[in-house]
Amino acid sequence: MTCRRSIVSAKVAAVKYRACVLLVFSAFLLSGCRLIPNQSGSSAAASSTGTASSAATATADFFAMDTYMSITANGTDAQAAVNAAQAEVYTLENELSRNLPASEISKINAQSGLLPVTVSQETFDIIADAVSYSEKTNGAFDITIAPVMDIWGFTDSKFRVPSASEIQAVLPLVNWQKIILDKTKLTVELPVKGMALDLGGIAKGYSSDKVQAVMRGYNITSALISLGGNVAVFGTKADGSLWKIAITDPAAPDSYIGVLNATDVSVITSGGYERNFIQNGITYIHIMDPALGTPVKSDLLSVSIVSADGVQGDSLSTALFVMGKDKAIAYWQAHKDFACILVTSTGEVFASTELRNTFSLMDTKRSLTFFN
Amino acid sequence: MNLEKKKGTAYVPQYRFCRFDAAVILLVVLIAAAAALWIFQTTQKSITATSHLEAVLTVSGEEVWRSNLSDVTSPQTHKVTVSAGSLTVLAEAGKVCVASSDCPDQICVHTGWLTSAGQTAVCLPFKVVLKVISVDSQGSIAKDTSALYDAISK
Numbered sequence: 001m002t003c004r005r006s007i008v009s010a011k012v013a014a015v016k017y018r019a020c021v022l023l024v025f026s027a028f029l030l031s032g033c034r035l036i037p038n039q040s041g042s043s044a045a046a047s048s049t050g051t052a053s054s055a056a057t058a059t060a061d062f063f064a065m066d067t068y069m070s071i072t073a074n075g076t077d078a079q080a081a082v083n084a085a086q087a088e089v090y091t092l093e094n095e096l097s098r099n100l101p102a103s104e105i106s107k108i109n110a111q112s113g114l115l116p117v118t119v120s121q122e123t124f125d126i127i128a129d130a131v132s133y134s135e136k137t138n139g140a141f142d143i144t145i146a147p148v149m150d151i152w153g154f155t156d157s158k159f160r161v162p163s164a165s166e167i168q169a170v171l172p173l174v175n176w177q178k179i180i181l182d183k184t185k186l187t188v189e190l191p192v193k194g195m196a197l198d199l200g201g202i203a204k205g206y207s208s209d210k211v212q213a214v215m216r217g218y219n220i221t222s223a224l225i226s227l228g229g230n231v232a233v234f235g236t237k238a239d240g241s242l243w244k245i246a247i248t249d250p251a252a253p254d255s256y257i258g259v260l261n262a263t264d265v266s267v268i269t270s271g272g273y274e275r276n277f278i279q280n281g282i283t284y285i286h287i288m289d290p291a292l293g294t295p296v297k298s299d300l301l302s303v304s305i306v307s308a309d310g311v312q313g314d315s316l317s318t319a320l321f322v323m324g325k326d327k328a329i330a331y332w333q334a335h336k337d338f339a340c341i342l343v344t345s346t347g348e349v350f351a352s353t354e355l356r357n358t359f360s361l362m363d364t365k366r367s368l369t370f371f372n
Numbered sequence: 373m374n375l376e377k378k379k380g381t382a383y384v385p386q387y388r389f390c391r392f393d394a395a396v397i398l399l400v401v402l403i404a405a406a407a408a409l410w411i412f413q414t415t416q417k418s419i420t421a422t423s424h425l426e427a428v429l430t431v432s433g434e435e436v437w438r439s440n441l442s443d444v445t446s447p448q449t450h451k452v453t454v455s456a457g458s459l460t461v462l463a464e465a466g467k468v469c470v471a472s473s474d475c476p477d478q479i480c481v482h483t484g485w486l487t488s489a490g491q492t493a494v495c496l497p498f499k500v501v502l503k504v505i506s507v508d509s510q511g512s513i514a515k516d517t518s519a520l521y522d523a524i525s526k
Contacts, residue, residue: 067494224522226524231523244520244522245522246521247525253483254487254491267525268525273482275477304525
Protein backbone atom coordinates (compact mmCIF):
# COMPACT_ATOMS: atom_id res chain seq x y z
CA MET A 1 0.00 0.00 0.00
CA THR A 2 1.35 3.45 -0.89
CA CYS A 3 0.53 6.68 0.76
CA ARG A 4 0.36 10.06 -0.97
CA ARG A 5 0.90 13.40 0.70
CA SER A 6 -2.66 14.65 0.44
CA ILE A 7 -4.88 14.81 3.51
CA VAL A 8 -7.52 12.71 1.76
CA SER A 9 -5.14 9.84 1.12
CA ALA A 10 -3.88 10.07 4.69
CA LYS A 11 -7.46 9.67 5.91
CA VAL A 12 -7.98 6.73 3.59
CA ALA A 13 -4.81 5.18 4.92
CA ALA A 14 -5.95 5.72 8.48
CA VAL A 15 -9.25 3.98 7.74
CA LYS A 16 -7.44 1.13 5.99
CA TYR A 17 -5.07 0.84 8.93
CA ARG A 18 -8.01 0.74 11.28
CA ALA A 19 -9.73 -1.87 9.11
CA CYS A 20 -6.57 -3.94 9.07
CA VAL A 21 -6.32 -3.86 12.87
CA LEU A 22 -9.93 -4.95 13.15
CA LEU A 23 -9.43 -7.67 10.56
CA VAL A 24 -6.42 -9.04 12.37
CA PHE A 25 -8.33 -8.90 15.64
CA SER A 26 -11.37 -10.64 14.20
CA ALA A 27 -9.13 -13.22 12.55
CA PHE A 28 -7.78 -14.05 15.97
CA LEU A 29 -11.28 -14.46 17.31
CA LEU A 30 -12.39 -16.57 14.39
CA SER A 31 -9.35 -18.80 14.52
CA GLY A 32 -9.92 -19.16 18.24
CA CYS A 33 -13.44 -20.20 17.47
CA ARG A 34 -12.26 -22.71 14.91
CA LEU A 35 -9.95 -24.23 17.49
CA ILE A 36 -12.86 -25.10 19.75
CA PRO A 37 -14.41 -27.78 17.53
CA ASN A 38 -10.95 -28.98 16.52
CA GLN A 39 -9.88 -29.63 20.08
CA SER A 40 -13.06 -31.06 21.54
CA GLY A 41 -13.94 -32.74 18.29
CA SER A 42 -10.60 -34.42 17.81
CA SER A 43 -11.36 -36.90 20.53
CA ALA A 44 -14.69 -37.69 18.91
CA ALA A 45 -13.58 -37.67 15.31
CA ALA A 46 -9.94 -38.77 15.42
CA SER A 47 -10.95 -42.41 15.43
CA SER A 48 -12.56 -42.12 12.00
CA THR A 49 -10.10 -39.66 10.46
CA GLY A 50 -6.42 -38.86 10.50
CA THR A 51 -4.20 -41.11 12.56
CA ALA A 52 -6.68 -43.94 12.98
CA SER A 53 -7.26 -44.47 9.25
CA SER A 54 -3.54 -44.89 8.48
CA ALA A 55 -2.96 -47.11 11.52
CA ALA A 56 -5.27 -50.05 11.98
CA THR A 57 -6.66 -51.25 15.28
CA ALA A 58 -7.09 -54.93 16.11
CA THR A 59 -8.43 -56.66 19.21
CA ALA A 60 -8.38 -60.26 20.41
CA ASP A 61 -10.65 -61.39 23.26
CA PHE A 62 -10.07 -64.94 24.48
CA PHE A 63 -9.97 -67.29 27.43
CA ALA A 64 -6.55 -68.44 28.67
CA MET A 65 -4.76 -69.09 31.97
CA ASP A 66 -8.12 -69.49 33.74
CA THR A 67 -9.04 -65.93 32.91
CA TYR A 68 -10.48 -63.67 30.23
CA MET A 69 -8.02 -61.69 28.16
CA SER A 70 -8.35 -58.74 25.83
CA ILE A 71 -5.46 -57.43 23.74
CA THR A 72 -5.83 -54.34 21.55
CA ALA A 73 -3.07 -52.98 19.32
CA ASN A 74 -2.77 -49.91 17.10
CA GLY A 75 -0.34 -49.85 14.21
CA THR A 76 0.10 -50.92 10.62
CA ASP A 77 0.47 -54.61 11.54
CA ALA A 78 -2.05 -54.55 14.38
CA GLN A 79 -3.83 -57.77 13.41
CA ALA A 80 -0.58 -59.73 13.07
CA ALA A 81 0.62 -58.31 16.39
CA VAL A 82 -2.53 -59.34 18.20
CA ASN A 83 -2.44 -62.83 16.67
CA ALA A 84 1.18 -63.26 17.72
CA ALA A 85 0.35 -62.00 21.22
CA GLN A 86 -2.49 -64.52 21.58
CA ALA A 87 -0.27 -67.35 20.34
CA GLU A 88 2.40 -66.31 22.86
CA VAL A 89 -0.11 -66.48 25.72
CA TYR A 90 -1.09 -70.04 24.72
CA THR A 91 2.58 -71.03 24.52
CA LEU A 92 3.23 -69.67 28.00
CA GLU A 93 0.10 -71.34 29.36
CA ASN A 94 1.29 -74.69 28.03
CA GLU A 95 4.61 -74.14 29.78
CA LEU A 96 3.43 -72.68 33.08
CA SER A 97 -0.07 -73.99 33.90
CA ARG A 98 -0.40 -76.23 36.89
CA ASN A 99 -3.65 -77.61 35.45
CA LEU A 100 -2.15 -78.95 32.23
CA PRO A 101 -0.43 -82.30 32.94
CA ALA A 102 2.08 -81.79 30.11
CA SER A 103 3.31 -78.39 31.33
CA GLU A 104 6.80 -77.97 32.73
CA ILE A 105 5.32 -76.88 36.05
CA SER A 106 3.22 -80.07 36.23
CA LYS A 107 6.34 -82.13 35.51
CA ILE A 108 8.19 -80.41 38.35
CA ASN A 109 5.24 -80.99 40.70
CA ALA A 110 4.93 -84.65 39.67
CA GLN A 111 8.58 -85.19 40.60
CA SER A 112 8.33 -83.61 44.06
CA GLY A 113 10.34 -85.63 46.58
CA LEU A 114 11.85 -87.59 43.69
CA LEU A 115 14.06 -85.98 41.07
CA PRO A 116 15.22 -82.63 39.67
CA VAL A 117 13.42 -81.72 36.42
CA THR A 118 15.14 -80.07 33.48
CA VAL A 119 13.13 -77.12 32.15
CA SER A 120 13.40 -74.46 29.45
CA GLN A 121 15.46 -71.34 30.09
CA GLU A 122 12.23 -69.31 30.18
CA THR A 123 10.51 -71.46 32.83
CA PHE A 124 13.72 -71.52 34.85
CA ASP A 125 13.99 -67.72 34.73
CA ILE A 126 10.37 -67.21 35.81
CA ILE A 127 10.81 -69.54 38.79
CA ALA A 128 14.09 -67.82 39.68
CA ASP A 129 12.31 -64.43 39.48
CA ALA A 130 9.50 -65.71 41.70
CA VAL A 131 12.03 -66.96 44.25
CA SER A 132 13.80 -63.60 44.24
CA TYR A 133 10.49 -61.86 45.07
CA SER A 134 9.85 -64.41 47.85
CA GLU A 135 13.22 -63.45 49.25
CA LYS A 136 12.62 -59.70 48.91
CA THR A 137 9.19 -59.92 50.55
CA ASN A 138 10.36 -62.28 53.29
CA GLY A 139 8.04 -65.01 52.05
CA ALA A 140 4.85 -62.90 51.76
CA PHE A 141 4.86 -63.98 48.12
CA ASP A 142 5.47 -67.71 47.80
CA ILE A 143 4.91 -69.93 44.74
CA THR A 144 4.97 -73.06 46.91
CA ILE A 145 1.53 -72.10 48.31
CA ALA A 146 -0.19 -74.67 46.02
CA PRO A 147 -0.90 -77.40 48.66
CA VAL A 148 -2.73 -74.80 50.79
CA MET A 149 -4.78 -73.60 47.81
CA ASP A 150 -5.74 -77.25 47.21
CA ILE A 151 -7.10 -77.96 50.69
CA TRP A 152 -9.27 -74.80 50.61
CA GLY A 153 -10.71 -75.90 47.25
CA PHE A 154 -9.45 -72.90 45.26
CA THR A 155 -7.71 -75.17 42.76
CA ASP A 156 -10.86 -76.97 41.60
CA SER A 157 -13.49 -74.44 42.87
CA LYS A 158 -14.84 -77.07 45.31
CA PHE A 159 -14.54 -74.65 48.22
CA ARG A 160 -14.38 -75.91 51.80
CA VAL A 161 -12.90 -74.91 55.15
CA PRO A 162 -10.19 -77.44 56.08
CA SER A 163 -9.58 -78.50 59.68
CA ALA A 164 -6.69 -77.03 61.67
CA SER A 165 -4.87 -80.36 61.56
CA GLU A 166 -5.21 -80.53 57.79
CA ILE A 167 -3.66 -77.08 57.53
CA GLN A 168 -0.82 -78.04 59.89
CA ALA A 169 -0.19 -81.14 57.79
CA VAL A 170 0.43 -79.17 54.58
CA LEU A 171 2.17 -76.08 56.03
CA PRO A 172 5.68 -77.69 56.05
CA LEU A 173 5.31 -78.07 52.26
CA VAL A 174 4.98 -74.30 51.84
CA ASN A 175 8.49 -72.89 51.82
CA TRP A 176 10.14 -71.20 48.87
CA GLN A 177 13.56 -71.73 50.47
CA LYS A 178 13.26 -75.46 49.79
CA ILE A 179 13.13 -75.01 46.00
CA ILE A 180 16.45 -76.22 44.57
CA LEU A 181 17.50 -74.37 41.41
CA ASP A 182 20.50 -75.41 39.36
CA LYS A 183 21.42 -72.59 37.01
CA THR A 184 23.95 -74.53 34.95
CA LYS A 185 21.86 -77.68 34.45
CA LEU A 186 18.57 -75.70 34.24
CA THR A 187 16.90 -78.01 36.74
CA VAL A 188 14.23 -77.36 39.34
CA GLU A 189 13.73 -79.70 42.26
CA LEU A 190 11.07 -79.85 44.96
CA PRO A 191 12.79 -82.00 47.61
CA VAL A 192 9.73 -82.89 49.73
CA LYS A 193 6.96 -85.18 48.49
CA GLY A 194 3.72 -83.19 48.14
CA MET A 195 5.38 -79.85 47.47
CA ALA A 196 3.98 -78.07 44.42
CA LEU A 197 4.52 -74.85 42.48
CA ASP A 198 1.67 -72.54 41.47
CA LEU A 199 2.74 -69.63 39.27
CA GLY A 200 -0.75 -68.08 39.43
CA GLY A 201 0.67 -65.06 41.23
CA ILE A 202 3.29 -64.27 38.60
CA ALA A 203 2.37 -65.93 35.27
CA LYS A 204 0.03 -63.20 34.04
CA GLY A 205 2.48 -60.44 34.94
CA TYR A 206 5.23 -62.30 33.08
CA SER A 207 2.89 -62.93 30.14
CA SER A 208 1.96 -59.27 29.84
CA ASP A 209 5.65 -58.32 29.66
CA LYS A 210 6.28 -61.03 27.06
CA VAL A 211 3.21 -60.09 25.01
CA GLN A 212 4.39 -56.48 24.86
CA ALA A 213 7.83 -57.56 23.71
CA VAL A 214 6.28 -59.75 20.99
CA MET A 215 3.94 -56.98 19.79
CA ARG A 216 6.70 -54.38 19.58
CA GLY A 217 8.14 -56.46 16.75
CA TYR A 218 5.09 -55.61 14.61
CA ASN A 219 5.29 -51.79 14.17
CA ILE A 220 2.84 -51.22 16.98
CA THR A 221 2.45 -47.63 18.09
CA SER A 222 0.29 -48.37 21.11
CA ALA A 223 -1.41 -51.24 22.88
CA LEU A 224 -3.83 -51.98 25.67
CA ILE A 225 -3.46 -55.41 27.25
CA SER A 226 -5.76 -56.83 29.89
CA LEU A 227 -4.93 -60.33 31.07
CA GLY A 228 -7.83 -61.01 33.42
CA GLY A 229 -7.69 -57.52 34.94
CA ASN A 230 -3.88 -57.25 34.88
CA VAL A 231 -3.62 -54.18 32.68
CA ALA A 232 -0.58 -53.12 30.68
CA VAL A 233 -0.36 -50.19 28.28
CA PHE A 234 2.23 -48.73 25.97
CA GLY A 235 2.26 -45.74 23.61
CA THR A 236 -0.58 -43.25 23.67
CA LYS A 237 -4.14 -43.30 22.36
CA ALA A 238 -4.99 -42.18 18.81
CA ASP A 239 -5.57 -38.62 19.99
CA GLY A 240 -2.18 -38.56 21.74
CA SER A 241 -3.60 -38.73 25.24
CA LEU A 242 -2.55 -41.13 27.98
CA TRP A 243 -4.44 -44.33 28.73
CA LYS A 244 -6.98 -44.13 31.54
CA ILE A 245 -6.92 -47.15 33.83
CA ALA A 246 -9.66 -47.51 36.39
CA ILE A 247 -8.95 -49.21 39.73
CA THR A 248 -11.85 -51.40 40.87
CA ASP A 249 -13.51 -50.47 44.15
CA PRO A 250 -12.85 -53.60 46.24
CA ALA A 251 -15.87 -52.85 48.43
CA ALA A 252 -18.17 -52.50 45.38
CA PRO A 253 -16.53 -54.28 42.45
CA ASP A 254 -19.08 -52.93 39.94
CA SER A 255 -17.66 -49.44 40.43
CA TYR A 256 -14.17 -48.08 40.81
CA ILE A 257 -12.25 -45.90 43.23
CA GLY A 258 -10.31 -43.80 40.77
CA VAL A 259 -8.53 -43.47 37.46
CA LEU A 260 -4.83 -43.48 36.68
CA ASN A 261 -3.48 -41.73 33.58
CA ALA A 262 -0.49 -43.67 32.36
CA THR A 263 1.58 -45.17 29.60
CA ASP A 264 4.34 -47.80 29.40
CA VAL A 265 3.32 -49.46 32.66
CA SER A 266 1.47 -52.44 34.08
CA VAL A 267 -1.25 -51.83 36.63
CA ILE A 268 -1.84 -55.02 38.59
CA THR A 269 -4.33 -55.33 41.43
CA SER A 270 -4.75 -58.02 44.08
CA GLY A 271 -7.71 -58.26 46.38
CA GLY A 272 -10.02 -60.78 47.91
CA TYR A 273 -13.20 -59.38 46.40
CA GLU A 274 -13.39 -61.52 43.29
CA ARG A 275 -12.36 -65.05 44.20
CA ASN A 276 -13.85 -66.03 47.50
CA PHE A 277 -16.53 -68.14 49.11
CA ILE A 278 -18.85 -67.65 52.05
CA GLN A 279 -19.51 -70.34 54.63
CA ASN A 280 -21.60 -69.78 57.77
CA GLY A 281 -21.48 -66.05 57.16
CA ILE A 282 -17.68 -65.91 56.96
CA THR A 283 -15.99 -64.85 53.71
CA TYR A 284 -12.87 -66.81 52.78
CA ILE A 285 -10.69 -65.13 50.15
CA HIS A 286 -8.28 -66.83 47.72
CA ILE A 287 -5.11 -65.03 48.81
CA MET A 288 -3.43 -67.23 51.40
CA ASP A 289 -1.02 -66.24 54.13
CA PRO A 290 1.95 -68.57 53.48
CA ALA A 291 2.91 -68.46 57.18
CA LEU A 292 -0.52 -69.56 58.45
CA GLY A 293 -2.05 -71.56 55.61
CA THR A 294 -5.28 -69.58 55.93
CA PRO A 295 -6.88 -66.78 53.89
CA VAL A 296 -5.17 -63.46 54.56
CA LYS A 297 -6.82 -61.33 57.21
CA SER A 298 -5.50 -57.99 56.05
CA ASP A 299 -6.45 -54.42 56.90
CA LEU A 300 -6.31 -53.92 53.13
CA LEU A 301 -9.05 -54.69 50.63
CA SER A 302 -6.83 -54.31 47.59
CA VAL A 303 -3.33 -53.43 46.46
CA SER A 304 -2.55 -52.06 42.99
CA ILE A 305 1.04 -51.94 41.80
CA VAL A 306 2.07 -49.56 39.01
CA SER A 307 5.33 -50.68 37.46
CA ALA A 308 7.04 -51.05 34.11
CA ASP A 309 7.82 -54.63 35.17
CA GLY A 310 4.75 -56.88 35.12
CA VAL A 311 6.49 -59.63 37.11
CA GLN A 312 7.25 -57.14 39.86
CA GLY A 313 3.68 -55.81 39.74
CA ASP A 314 2.09 -59.24 39.90
CA SER A 315 4.24 -60.61 42.73
CA LEU A 316 4.24 -57.42 44.81
CA SER A 317 0.47 -56.86 44.53
CA THR A 318 0.03 -60.23 46.27
CA ALA A 319 2.91 -59.72 48.72
CA LEU A 320 1.86 -56.23 49.85
CA PHE A 321 -1.73 -57.45 50.29
CA VAL A 322 -0.44 -60.24 52.56
CA MET A 323 1.74 -57.75 54.50
CA GLY A 324 -1.06 -55.34 55.36
CA LYS A 325 -1.00 -51.54 55.20
CA ASP A 326 1.90 -50.58 57.48
CA LYS A 327 4.33 -53.22 56.24
CA ALA A 328 3.29 -52.52 52.63
CA ILE A 329 4.10 -48.82 53.01
CA ALA A 330 7.39 -49.71 54.73
CA TYR A 331 8.24 -52.05 51.84
CA TRP A 332 7.59 -49.28 49.33
CA GLN A 333 9.73 -46.88 51.36
CA ALA A 334 12.60 -49.37 51.43
CA HIS A 335 12.52 -49.97 47.65
CA LYS A 336 10.74 -47.11 45.80
CA ASP A 337 11.17 -48.85 42.44
CA PHE A 338 7.40 -49.07 41.84
CA ALA A 339 4.26 -47.11 42.68
CA CYS A 340 1.26 -48.43 44.56
CA ILE A 341 -2.34 -47.73 45.56
CA LEU A 342 -3.68 -49.32 48.74
CA VAL A 343 -7.38 -49.46 49.69
CA THR A 344 -8.04 -50.19 53.36
CA SER A 345 -10.94 -52.07 54.89
CA THR A 346 -12.29 -48.73 56.12
CA GLY A 347 -12.40 -47.43 52.56
CA GLU A 348 -9.44 -45.06 52.77
CA VAL A 349 -7.02 -44.86 49.87
CA PHE A 350 -3.25 -44.55 50.27
CA ALA A 351 -1.08 -43.95 47.21
CA SER A 352 2.67 -43.52 46.85
CA THR A 353 3.72 -39.94 46.14
CA GLU A 354 4.78 -40.35 42.49
CA LEU A 355 1.10 -40.88 41.56
CA ARG A 356 0.15 -37.44 42.92
CA ASN A 357 -0.43 -35.95 39.48
CA THR A 358 -1.69 -39.01 37.64
CA PHE A 359 -4.15 -40.71 39.99
CA SER A 360 -7.47 -39.16 40.91
CA LEU A 361 -10.46 -40.40 42.85
CA MET A 362 -13.93 -40.89 41.39
CA ASP A 363 -15.55 -39.87 44.64
CA THR A 364 -13.62 -36.85 45.85
CA LYS A 365 -15.18 -37.14 49.30
CA ARG A 366 -13.26 -40.37 49.86
CA SER A 367 -10.08 -40.06 51.88
CA LEU A 368 -6.89 -40.15 49.75
CA THR A 369 -3.45 -39.84 51.29
CA PHE A 370 -0.22 -39.73 49.33
CA PHE A 371 2.71 -41.12 51.29
CA ASN A 372 6.45 -40.58 50.93
CA MET B 373 1.40 -2.58 7.03
CA ASN B 374 3.81 -0.99 4.65
CA LEU B 375 3.59 2.79 4.94
CA GLU B 376 5.97 5.00 3.00
CA LYS B 377 8.44 7.08 4.90
CA LYS B 378 7.90 10.82 4.52
CA LYS B 379 11.10 12.86 4.58
CA GLY B 380 12.80 10.65 7.17
CA THR B 381 9.93 10.49 9.63
CA ALA B 382 7.60 7.53 9.75
CA TYR B 383 4.00 8.21 8.76
CA VAL B 384 1.69 7.17 11.58
CA PRO B 385 -2.01 7.69 11.05
CA GLN B 386 -3.63 9.45 13.94
CA TYR B 387 -7.05 8.31 15.02
CA ARG B 388 -9.07 7.95 18.14
CA PHE B 389 -11.04 4.94 19.23
CA CYS B 390 -14.63 5.74 18.30
CA ARG B 391 -18.05 4.15 18.78
CA PHE B 392 -17.86 2.54 15.35
CA ASP B 393 -14.75 0.57 16.37
CA ALA B 394 -16.45 -0.63 19.53
CA ALA B 395 -19.49 -1.70 17.49
CA VAL B 396 -17.33 -3.66 15.02
CA ILE B 397 -15.39 -5.36 17.80
CA LEU B 398 -18.59 -6.22 19.63
CA LEU B 399 -20.12 -7.61 16.43
CA VAL B 400 -17.08 -9.79 15.74
CA VAL B 401 -17.06 -11.04 19.33
CA LEU B 402 -20.77 -11.85 19.15
CA ILE B 403 -20.40 -13.71 15.85
CA ALA B 404 -17.46 -15.68 17.23
CA ALA B 405 -19.32 -16.52 20.42
CA ALA B 406 -22.46 -17.56 18.52
CA ALA B 407 -20.41 -19.75 16.18
CA ALA B 408 -18.57 -21.35 19.10
CA LEU B 409 -21.83 -22.05 20.91
CA TRP B 410 -23.46 -23.50 17.80
CA ILE B 411 -20.48 -25.79 17.08
CA PHE B 412 -20.27 -26.87 20.72
CA GLN B 413 -23.97 -27.74 20.83
CA THR B 414 -24.01 -29.68 17.59
CA THR B 415 -20.92 -31.65 18.64
CA GLN B 416 -22.47 -32.47 21.99
CA LYS B 417 -25.68 -33.56 20.29
CA SER B 418 -23.86 -35.81 17.83
CA ILE B 419 -21.98 -37.51 20.68
CA THR B 420 -24.94 -38.15 22.94
CA ALA B 421 -27.77 -38.66 20.46
CA THR B 422 -26.19 -41.08 18.03
CA SER B 423 -24.79 -43.72 20.35
CA HIS B 424 -26.48 -46.01 22.85
CA LEU B 425 -25.46 -48.87 25.12
CA GLU B 426 -25.94 -52.49 24.12
CA ALA B 427 -25.41 -55.61 26.17
CA VAL B 428 -23.80 -58.51 24.29
CA LEU B 429 -23.66 -62.05 25.63
CA THR B 430 -21.20 -64.55 24.17
CA VAL B 431 -20.62 -68.21 24.91
CA SER B 432 -17.18 -69.50 23.83
CA GLY B 433 -16.86 -66.42 21.63
CA GLU B 434 -20.24 -66.92 19.87
CA GLU B 435 -22.84 -64.19 20.33
CA VAL B 436 -26.07 -65.67 21.72
CA TRP B 437 -28.02 -62.60 22.87
CA ARG B 438 -28.00 -58.83 22.52
CA SER B 439 -30.11 -56.08 24.03
CA ASN B 440 -30.32 -52.33 23.49
CA LEU B 441 -30.16 -51.14 27.10
CA SER B 442 -31.73 -47.76 26.31
CA ASP B 443 -34.88 -49.55 25.04
CA VAL B 444 -35.35 -51.68 28.15
CA THR B 445 -38.38 -50.39 30.04
CA SER B 446 -39.21 -53.36 32.27
CA PRO B 447 -36.66 -55.90 33.55
CA GLN B 448 -35.72 -58.59 31.01
CA THR B 449 -34.03 -61.89 31.71
CA HIS B 450 -32.18 -64.22 29.40
CA LYS B 451 -31.08 -67.71 30.34
CA VAL B 452 -28.21 -69.57 28.66
CA THR B 453 -27.49 -73.22 29.22
CA VAL B 454 -24.10 -74.81 28.65
CA SER B 455 -23.09 -78.41 29.31
CA ALA B 456 -21.96 -77.62 32.86
CA GLY B 457 -25.05 -75.62 33.90
CA SER B 458 -26.99 -72.46 33.22
CA LEU B 459 -26.63 -68.74 33.77
CA THR B 460 -29.24 -65.97 33.81
CA VAL B 461 -28.69 -62.40 32.65
CA LEU B 462 -30.89 -59.55 33.91
CA ALA B 463 -31.25 -56.31 31.93
CA GLU B 464 -32.85 -53.15 33.24
CA ALA B 465 -32.91 -49.61 31.84
CA GLY B 466 -29.28 -48.72 31.12
CA LYS B 467 -27.75 -51.60 33.04
CA VAL B 468 -27.23 -55.37 32.92
CA CYS B 469 -25.81 -58.07 35.19
CA VAL B 470 -25.42 -61.81 35.64
CA ALA B 471 -28.28 -62.39 38.07
CA SER B 472 -27.49 -66.02 38.81
CA SER B 473 -25.23 -68.81 37.65
CA ASP B 474 -24.69 -72.47 38.49
CA CYS B 475 -20.93 -71.98 38.17
CA PRO B 476 -18.85 -72.84 41.23
CA ASP B 477 -16.89 -69.62 41.61
CA GLN B 478 -19.71 -67.03 41.17
CA ILE B 479 -17.25 -64.36 39.98
CA CYS B 480 -19.68 -63.32 37.22
CA VAL B 481 -22.43 -62.75 39.80
CA HIS B 482 -20.08 -60.92 42.19
CA THR B 483 -19.20 -58.50 39.38
CA GLY B 484 -22.62 -56.84 39.78
CA TRP B 485 -24.23 -54.29 37.47
CA LEU B 486 -22.54 -53.19 34.27
CA THR B 487 -23.51 -49.62 33.46
CA SER B 488 -20.98 -48.22 30.99
CA ALA B 489 -19.30 -49.19 27.73
CA GLY B 490 -16.31 -51.48 28.14
CA GLN B 491 -17.47 -53.19 31.31
CA THR B 492 -17.61 -56.99 31.32
CA ALA B 493 -18.83 -59.78 33.55
CA VAL B 494 -17.00 -63.01 32.82
CA CYS B 495 -17.90 -66.57 33.78
CA LEU B 496 -14.72 -68.59 33.32
CA PRO B 497 -16.11 -72.08 33.95
CA PHE B 498 -18.93 -71.56 31.41
CA LYS B 499 -16.82 -69.44 28.99
CA VAL B 500 -19.54 -66.79 29.06
CA VAL B 501 -18.83 -63.08 28.59
CA LEU B 502 -21.42 -60.36 29.18
CA LYS B 503 -20.17 -57.10 27.74
CA VAL B 504 -21.55 -53.58 27.43
CA ILE B 505 -20.64 -51.72 24.26
CA SER B 506 -21.48 -48.28 22.90
CA VAL B 507 -23.13 -48.55 19.46
CA ASP B 508 -23.59 -45.60 17.08
CA SER B 509 -26.53 -44.96 14.73
CA GLN B 510 -24.86 -46.96 11.93
CA GLY B 511 -24.75 -49.97 14.23
CA SER B 512 -20.98 -50.08 14.57
CA ILE B 513 -19.14 -49.86 17.86
CA ALA B 514 -18.89 -46.21 18.80
CA LYS B 515 -15.61 -44.82 20.01
CA ASP B 516 -16.96 -43.56 23.28
CA THR B 517 -14.49 -40.82 24.03
CA SER B 518 -16.53 -39.64 26.97
CA ALA B 519 -15.70 -42.97 28.66
CA LEU B 520 -13.96 -42.37 31.95
CA TYR B 521 -11.45 -45.17 31.43
CA ASP B 522 -9.96 -47.49 28.80
CA ALA B 523 -9.43 -50.53 31.01
CA ILE B 524 -10.10 -51.71 34.54
CA SER B 525 -7.38 -53.11 36.79
CA LYS B 526 -8.87 -55.70 39.12
